[in-house]
Structures are given as structure tokens and as C-alpha cells.
Amino acid sequence: MTDHPLDLAGIGIGPFNLSLAAQLDAVGDLDALFFDRAPAFDWHPGMMLPDVALQTSFLKDLVTAVNPTSPWSFLAYLVAQKRFYEFLNAEFEAVPRREFAQYLAWVAARLPSLRFGTAIREVHFEGRAFRLDSDRGTTRARNLALGVGLQPSLPAFAEKLDPRDHVHSSQAIFALDRIAGKRVAVIGGGQSGAEIVLNLLNRDSDAPAALSWISRRPNFQPIDATPFTNELFTPGYVGSFHALPEARRRSTVGRQKLAGDGISAATLRAIYQRLYMLRHLAEKRLDTSLLPHRTVLDVDRAGGYRLIMRNGFDGGIEVAHADIVILATGYRYTLPPCLDPLRERLTLDEDGRPEIGADFSASWDGPADHRLFVLNGGLVSHGIAEPQLSLMAWRSGVIVNALAGRPVFETAPPAPPLTWPTTQPERVFHEGEGCQ
Ligand SMILES: Cc1cc2nc3c(=O)[nH]c(=O)nc-3n(C[C@H](O)[C@H](O)[C@H](O)COP(=O)(O)OP(=O)(O)OC[C@H]3O[C@@H](n4cnc5c(N)ncnc54)[C@H](O)[C@@H]3O)c2cc1C
Ligand SMILES: NC(=O)c1ccc[n+]([C@@H]2O[C@H](COP(=O)([O-])OP(=O)(O)OC[C@H]3O[C@@H](n4cnc5c(N)ncnc54)[C@H](OP(=O)(O)O)[C@@H]3O)[C@@H](O)[C@H]2O)c1
Structure with missing residues (x-):
């Protein structure tokens, strides 16, 4: 010091x-x-x-x-x-x-x-x-x-889970050796959930007895890593974005989620191919349930845990069963x-x-x-x-x-190949003024 x-x-x-x-x-x-x-x-x-x-x-x-x-x-x-x-x-x-x-x-x-x-x-x-x-x-x-x-983002129902029976994905590796022969539910359809599911599917003698993969997203959705989407990850776009009013920035971030938080195509392919093997070609089967478009609302105990879910297809309430719950439910910012x-x-x-x-x-x-x-x-x-x-x-x-207090590094963004609204040199209409 x-x-x-x-x-x-x-x-x-x-x-x-x-x-x-x-x-x-x-x-x-x-x-x-x-x-x-x-x-x-x-x-x-x-x-x-x-x-x-x-x-x-x-x-x-x-x-x-x-x-x-x-x-x-x-x-x-x-x-x-x-x-x-x-x-x-x-x-x-x-x-x-x-x-x-x-x-x-x-x-x-x-x-x-x-x-x-x-x-x-x-x-x-x-x-x-x-x-x-x-x-x-x-x-x-x-x-x-x-x-x-x-910080790990934990749903409110996590408080009802025994510490020995659940783990946030950030600590997953320290818990996966306890899952052999158990019914496991992985909650979360981002890259963390997908990597954990793939790891569990690839297990042999130490495999779980059953595996449920639950995601609130409408499907197990890929990350968009294509060229124009990758423009969102450039200094030029960040400058334009920062200049927007806060309400606009919030709604934009919500719409762009899969540009940063989707699942890698290679991971999705590996999961699908492994499921194929397990369903059709492997000697040993694994009881798997893939449950997209489900939000886990609550849990209660009933010879293990009952996960109460609302499905986003028709709004119906469904139940999944698990002994171990892996919360791949993402992260949040806290001071x-x-x-x-x-x-x-x-x-x-x-x-x-x-x-x-x-x-x-x-x-x-x-x-x-x-x-x-x-x-x-x-x-x-x-x-x-x-x-x-x-x-x-x-x-x-x-x-x-x-x-x-001086330009040590060149950080000014080069002209982007796309014209973002706030980089446009001359604005013709402002919101509300344009033609319908
Ligand atoms: C599993 C995983 C994989 C990821 N892979 C990618 C990827 O491939 N590509 C990508 O673009 N992004 C990826 N990310 C997202 C992001 O890049 C990482 O989360 C990255 O680690 C964020 O860096 P950070 O420095 O903000 O925080 P962290 O890596 O979380 O580091 C924060 C540090 O602060 C320390 N700390 C906290 N409080 C205190 C305190 N009071 N005193 C002292 N130390 C303290 C902690 O010990 C920790 O070491 C990934 C995220 C995860 C979870
Ligand atoms: N190999 C890698 O490079 C790697 C590995 C891991 C993570 N990462 C990165 O790290 C970041 C965090 O990834 P992450 O997967 O940990 O978090 P994440 O992308 O935020 O995913 C969390 C998932 O949990 C879902 N969820 C939350 N609460 C739920 C509930 N009650 N019921 C059902 N589903 C629920 C979320 O649904 P909603 O989307 O609807 O909220 C989302 O699908 C990402 O940017 C990711 O790309 C990278």
C-alpha cells in the first residue's frame, strides 16, 4: 500500500x-x-x-x-x-x-x-x-x-432450494460430480445453460438419471454473429447508441439480446447431435426433456422438487421434477x-x-x-x-x-459501413415529424 x-x-x-x-x-x-x-x-x-x-x-x-x-x-x-x-x-x-x-x-x-x-x-x-x-x-x-x-442472477424461488441441491452456473463445475443417477433440471437457455446441458449429455457412467432443460426463450436460440450484427460491437455504434435517450437505449438493448446472449451454433449442433445419438443409436438411453418457452415460477418439495412452469405457447401451467437444480439464469449488475x-x-x-x-x-x-x-x-x-x-x-x-488528459491512443471510431441515425450528417425528419 x-x-x-x-x-x-x-x-x-x-x-x-x-x-x-x-x-x-x-x-x-x-x-x-x-x-x-x-x-x-x-x-x-x-x-x-x-x-x-x-x-x-x-x-x-x-x-x-x-x-x-x-x-x-x-x-x-x-x-x-x-x-x-x-x-x-x-x-x-x-x-x-x-x-x-x-x-x-x-x-x-x-x-x-x-x-x-x-x-x-x-x-x-x-x-x-x-x-x-x-x-x-x-x-x-x-x-x-x-x-x-x-453478480449471479437468482430467481426468487432459489431461496426454497436446499444449498446442497442447487447451484448457479457460475459454480457449476464444483457441483457436476454430484449429479450421477439424479434427476437434474438446468434452467436457462443462454450459453451457460447450453454448455452445462452438453456436458451432462456427454456423460456415461456418471450421467444423470434424467435431464430437463428449461428456457424462458421461445426456443434454444443461436447467437447472431453475422457481419451486420457484429457492427453493434464497434466503437462507432457505441458512440451513436450512447447519444440516444435512455428509454430508447433500454428498448434497443432488449431487442438486441441474441446478438450477445444467444447460444453458439456449434454448441447447439453438438447438443442436437448428441441427443440424436442418445435417442436412436446409443445402447443406454437418457431420459431427456427439452422445454423451451417455459418460465419457472416456483418450486415445491415432493420427493425431490416440483418446478412449476408457465409455458409461453398457450399460457398453461406445467410441472417438471428434479433432485438437483442448476440455475443458468444469467447475471446482473449491482454496485x-x-x-x-x-x-x-x-x-x-x-x-x-x-x-x-x-x-x-x-x-x-x-x-x-x-x-x-x-x-x-x-x-x-x-x-x-x-x-x-x-x-x-x-x-x-x-x-x-x-x-x-491527452490522446495517448487513437480511439475515434472510423466511419462505419452502416449509417446509424446519430451519425447521419443531415437529419430530414425527427420522430413524429415524418410521413406516415
Ligand atoms: C462462463 C463465461 C464465459 C464468457 N465468455 C465470453 C466470451 O467468450 N466472449 C465474450 O465476449 N464474453 C464472454 N463472457 C462475458 C464477459 O466477457 C466475462 O464475464 C468477463 O469475465 C467480464 O469481465 P469483468 O472484468 O467485468 O469481470 P469478472 O471477470 O467477473 O472479474 C471481476 C473481478 O472483480 C473481483 N472483485 C469483485 N469485488 C471485489 C472487491 N471488493 N475487491 C477486490 N476484488 C473484487 C472478483 O474477484 C473478480 O476477479 C463470458 C462470461 C461467462 C460467465
Ligand atoms: N463459451 C462462452 O463464450 C460463454 C459461456 C457462458 C457464458 N457466456 C456469456 O456470458 C453471458 C451470460 O450467459 P448466461 O448463459 O450465463 O446468461 P444469459 O445469457 O443471461 O441466460 C440466462 C437464461 O436464463 C433464462 N431464465 C432466467 N430466469 C428464468 C426462469 N425463471 N425460468 C426460465 N428461464 C429463465 C433467461 O431467459 P430470458 O432470456 O428470457 O431472460 C436466459 O435464457 C452471455 O453474454 C454469454 O454469451 C459465454
Whole structure:
């Protein structure tokens, strides 16, 4: 810990603050330290199932988009591991998530500005600097970067489930060895639910006795990773999106869900093919129920659990049975408890998210030259790219520029191939004025 105020203190070292630390490493005159409560970098260990893959190009790494000569790129990692040619020859359709996690951990082990094993308990503002209290001491910094990630989103009925009988997907790997011979329900039709279902279908002697896969979405729906949809994950689109009124941004994010949160086509294909094998060709059958368009409303106990569901087809109520429930029900943003002393000073939206400006700093009633940058809190302010890896290198560049007060990195978006309304040079009609 230091007495001299840093230029920046980062809370949390997931990929997003790691990217910021990697970009800051190229800047000589800014002092920054980043803290994480974990003993070492480990990327979503509870979901590191065998054979899972990245949903993003490896070029969208920690640094490349704005600093391609950084020593902290994925390609630099491959070269350092002496894996460059072999990696290319492997022709992965998508990079193994284990490989990308090793890359992130490789960077985390080498950047001098990271401090693991340090949980930040409280943050106060003392007039000239933020004070961060941890069990290891106190640090002062003129600016903060909040990179604490998202929290598991648990439905209200989860409280009725015995802790031994349920798990959120973020901890799935630690529970899957307990499912042999049990009736298992996986709730959630996103990528996490799909990966867990595939893992359970692929089991042999340690397979569940029965498997139900329940999703609120109308079907088991793919991620849209086609070119024009991928334009939503570019700085140009984010700039236009951020300029929209809040109500517009909210409804747009809702409509764009499958661009970021759908299931990879390869995972859907693998699940379907495995189901085919189990239904028609395998010696041993597995009792499976695939239940899309069902919202689990409640549970009760009856020789295991009864899951009460409303189906979205005709609104009817149905029941599924399970001994173990896996809640692949996604994540939500919450302001971390360590920021409670500053909560009243931040402008929060109706969901409790900080209002975030174009440079990713939160609006608050403190001095404007002491900023609190928020990473992964801007789904509503910056759009669906915000919780994804896609733009982390660029976002870090924007934050570095704001911190330095000069353009260290080129972050201005190039002209997009599509004309988004707010990038249109000349507007002819405004809403409500146009022809019907
Ligand atoms: C299983 C999984 C796979 C994903 N794969 C992809 C993908 O392929 N492509 C993609 O674009 N996106 C993917 N995502 C989405 C997103 O990229 C990741 O969730 C990413 O890890 C988000 O990074 P983060 O830095 O915001 O948060 P996190 O990775 O969650 O890191 C937050 C860190 O903050 C620390 N922390 C929290 N509070 C404190 C505190 N008070 N003091 C100290 N430390 C604290 C935590 O220990 C943690 O290490 C995936 C998400 C999941 C769940
Ligand atoms: N390999 C990878 O790259 C990888 C792996 C895992 C996760 N991820 C990423 O991480 C992010 C989170 O993914 P995720 O799968 O954990 O979460 P998610 O995409 O938010 O999916 C959660 C699912 O749970 C459903 N749900 C919630 N409550 C329900 C209920 N009561 N009854 C029935 N269904 C319910 C949701 O339905 P609604 O959609 O209707 O709300 C949704 O289908 C995504 O961006 C994803 O792409 C990536």
C-alpha cells in the first residue's frame, strides 16, 4: 500500500480491468495499482468445462484494437509460449476458452501493477483522493476504475432450494460430480445453460438419471454473429447508441439480446447431435426433456422438487421434477458493497446502475477531476457490447485518454459501413415529424 495518491486504483482484476492495466503499462507517467480479492487470476473457473470455446475473435484481446504493438497481445502470448504455428495449424473454429484464460493469466502474472489477495472493503472520498480500505491496508488514488464484474442472477424461488441441491452456473463445475443417477433440471437457455446441458449429455457412467432443460426463450436460440450484427460491437455504434435517450437505449438493448446472449451454433449442433445419438443409436438411453418457452415460477418439495412452469405457447401451467437444480439464469449488475459510502453521491438509474458518460466515468457530485470509471456497468448506457470482451481494448484506450488528459491512443471510431441515425450528417425528419 502507498501513502502517495495514485493516479488510478482499480477494484477487481477480471479481463476488463486487466485490459486497462495492460494499456496503462504503455504509458510512462501514470501511476496505477489494481486489486483483486482472489489469490491469483482465474477466469470464471466454475464454468471451465472441457472443450468450451470463446465466443469472440482472439484479435479482440486485451490490447490490440488500439495498441497492436503492445507486448500483452494474444499473439505475443502465443509466440512466448512457442505455440504460434501450432495454434494456426490447429485451425480452431473458435479459440478454446482454456487457451484464452491461460493468455489472460499469463498477462496477469507479468504486469507489475496488479495486487491479488486484496479485497477492497470500503471506498471513501477524502476531498483530494479516494481512500480504499482493504484488509491489507489503505491506498489513496485520484481516480477509480471499478471492474468488479456482474453478480449471479437468482430467481426468487432459489431461496426454497436446499444449498446442497442447487447451484448457479457460475459454480457449476464444483457441483457436476454430484449429479450421477439424479434427476437434474438446468434452467436457462443462454450459453451457460447450453454448455452445462452438453456436458451432462456427454456423460456415461456418471450421467444423470434424467435431464430437463428449461428456457424462458421461445426456443434454444443461436447467437447472431453475422457481419451486420457484429457492427453493434464497434466503437462507432457505441458512440451513436450512447447519444440516444435512455428509454430508447433500454428498448434497443432488449431487442438486441441474441446478438450477445444467444447460444453458439456449434454448441447447439453438438447438443442436437448428441441427443440424436442418445435417442436412436446409443445402447443406454437418457431420459431427456427439452422445454423451451417455459418460465419457472416456483418450486415445491415432493420427493425431490416440483418446478412449476408457465409455458409461453398457450399460457398453461406445467410441472417438471428434479433432485438437483442448476440455475443458468444469467447475471446482473449491482454496485459492490465497498462503494456503499459513496452510493448517495452517485447518480443511479432505476436499476441501481451508475449513469456513465462517454468516457466511461460515472456521474457523481464530487470534483470533476476525480473520476470513477465503471467497466461492465454500461449495458444501458453503452449497449450490448459492454459486458462482452469485444470492445475491452478500445474502452481501456478511451479511459487512458481521459485519465491522461491527452490522446495517448487513437480511439475515434472510423466511419462505419452502416449509417446509424446519430451519425447521419443531415437529419430530414425527427420522430413524429415524418410521413406516415
Ligand atoms: C462462463 C463465461 C464465459 C464468457 N465468455 C465470453 C466470451 O467468450 N466472449 C465474450 O465476449 N464474453 C464472454 N463472457 C462475458 C464477459 O466477457 C466475462 O464475464 C468477463 O469475465 C467480464 O469481465 P469483468 O472484468 O467485468 O469481470 P469478472 O471477470 O467477473 O472479474 C471481476 C473481478 O472483480 C473481483 N472483485 C469483485 N469485488 C471485489 C472487491 N471488493 N475487491 C477486490 N476484488 C473484487 C472478483 O474477484 C473478480 O476477479 C463470458 C462470461 C461467462 C460467465
Ligand atoms: N463459451 C462462452 O463464450 C460463454 C459461456 C457462458 C457464458 N457466456 C456469456 O456470458 C453471458 C451470460 O450467459 P448466461 O448463459 O450465463 O446468461 P444469459 O445469457 O443471461 O441466460 C440466462 C437464461 O436464463 C433464462 N431464465 C432466467 N430466469 C428464468 C426462469 N425463471 N425460468 C426460465 N428461464 C429463465 C433467461 O431467459 P430470458 O432470456 O428470457 O431472460 C436466459 O435464457 C452471455 O453474454 C454469454 O454469451 C459465454
